[in-house]
Amino acid sequence: MVRVVAAVAVFVAIFALAAMWFVGRGGQGGDQFAQCRQTQIAGGTNTIGGPFELVHEDGQTVTDAEVLTAPSLIYFGYTYCPDVCPLDATRNAEATEILETNGELVTPVFITIDPERDTPEVLKEFTDYLHPRMVGLSGSPEQVKSASQAYRTYYRKQQPEDGDDEFYLVDHSTFTYLTLPGHGFVEYFRRDVSAEDMAQRVGCFVNNM
Structure with a gap:
């Protein structure tokens, strides 16, 4: 009987240690960011993102490896957007400021889905107004499409009803x-x-790197 009790005690101790290890690893297959995640990605996070080559707002061609050197908040939009994009980009800039106050440097990145109008010069004026460290990226239609596909975003140019090709809108997804x-x-x-919630969630990821 004593041996049985001892064996049970050993089993319970081993189980408790295993449970503590599991919780410490995030409870999701060793995912170090499990406690930070609030979304689920079909197919896993490795199905989103990847290499890109775009034109920096300063005029030079850059790759993702040259731009995404710090934790980054990436948004696909366009500067002629009448409402959604300015609000979203401002929110991202505000979250960046909160994080910076907490000693966590994050780079806000704005990738245009309207390279026809969003030249590097236009993007630079737009991003500099929102945040001094916000990076604007443009490129050829092919380069922009490739980056958009890597992040599984959607955009489509609308045909203006009045026939004025200069003042068109672009439908697009709005995730950051x-x-x-x-x-x-x-x-x-x-x-x-x-912005506050975003900063808190991003901070969780940064602190668990």
């Missing part, structure tokens, strides 16, 4: 994507996430 050096894409944020 968080990438981390050495990890790539790890999380996305919807439009209804506040």
